[in-house]
Amino acid sequence: MISYKNTSKIIIFCPPKKVTGGPEALHQLSNKLYELNYDNIFMYYVPQRQNAKAKNYDIYKTQEIHTFEDSPENILIIPESMTFLIKKYPKSQKVIWWLSVDFYKILMDYRIRKQSFFTKLFYKQTDKEYHFENLPNVFQWAQSHRSSVYLKDHNIPENKIDYVCDYINPIFLNKDQVINKDLSNKTILYNPKKGKKEISELIKNSPELTWIPIQNMNAHQIKDLMAKSLLYVDFGENPGRDKMLRESVSQDCCIISGRNGSSAYYEDLMIPDEYKFDFSLEKIPAILEKIKDVLDNYSSHIPYFKTYKDMVLSEETVFEEKLKEIFK
Structure with a gap:
């Protein structure tokens, strides 16, 4: 278990200036620990940059640090994209927060190829990577059920895994909000950065439908758009656990999704199987039929998304309780 003392520094490693789900989760962690009255919480950006904190995260309280001592009292929160730092700080307690299993695989393959190239070219390098060794002061946080499965598949003992999931931007969590849908609004929302090939095929095969990409918008604009829309496709x-899926259900959008990554697991995407599809060209007619049915009969479909919405709306409270349990 993590050993937290009043003199401990909690240092959160984060890439600079990035505006994606992972960095937002890391800034949320800092903010939430401050709200829970923990002291000595710091962001450490790798690589260090001027104005490293993205403007989008001004709503989260953070304090930046540029140097620190490798000490057994310190607790380093390291995203899975930076596991090369694990062995750099042998004395400190370290937590790997698994926010993106796929991103880890991509970066690890790149770093191993790069190391092999320079080893062959110049000299034998010491392997600085972390390879799931059972080190006494390294702990794991799984952001999704999918990442906990991945860790267990790599022989991480269950007692070294904590389930720590972030929550969506507080802008989406107004409990007094009343959402009134315009049922004549038949537009379909999607994230143009994700599933590009699949979405382009669906758009190509449905000229009669209107697809709206969610891009170049701030959180308030995304919320307003989702609150007016009936369907989000991913x-x-x-x-x-994808942020935009959670944001969409918080605004009472129905969801049609693939079965990639965490979406395959009910624990991560709590919607009935009839709204999830293994994408193939042959399945396009069935997917479009489901899309049209949801748009035409929204009121009969939306109750099936209540379980997922309730879970999303409780995530901030669950996050708080988990942090209090870990850092007691």
């Missing part, structure tokens, strides 16, 4: 890889 065929992305979903390496962790």
Whole structure:
């Protein structure tokens, strides 16, 4: 178990200036620990940059640090994209937060290829990577059920895995909000950065439908758009529990998704199987038929998304309780 003392520094490693789900989760962690009255919480950006904190995260309280001592009292929160730092700080307690299993695989393959190239070219390098060794002061946080499965498949003992999931931007969590849908609004929302091939095929085969990409918008604009819309479609890889899926259900959008990554697991995407599809060209007619049925009969479909919405709306509270349990 993590050993937290009042003199401990909690240092959260994060890439600079990135505006994606992972960095937002890391900034949320800092903010939430401050709200829970923990002291000595710091962001450490790798690589270090001027104005490293993205403007989108000004709503989260953070304090930046540029140097620190490798000490057994310190607790380093390291995203899975930076596991090369594990062995750099042998004395500190370290937590790997698995926010994106797929991103880890991509970066690890790249670093291993790069190391092999320089080893062959110049000299034998010491392997600085972490390879799931059972080190006494390394702990694991799984952001999704999918990442917990991945860790167990790599022989991480269950007692070294904590389930720690972030939550969606507080802008989406107004419990007094009343959502009134315009049932004549037959537009379909999607994230153009995800599942590009699949979405382009669906758009190509449905000229009669109107597809709206969610892009170049701030959180308030995304929320307003989702609150007016009936359906969000996602065929992305979903390496962790996807933010936009959770945001859409918070605004009472129905969802049609693929079965990639975490979407395959009910624990991560709590919607009935009839709304999830293994994408193929042959399945396009069935997917479009389901899309049209949801748009035409929204009121009969939306009750099936209540379980998922309730879970999403409780995530901030669950996150708080888990942090209090870990850092007691």
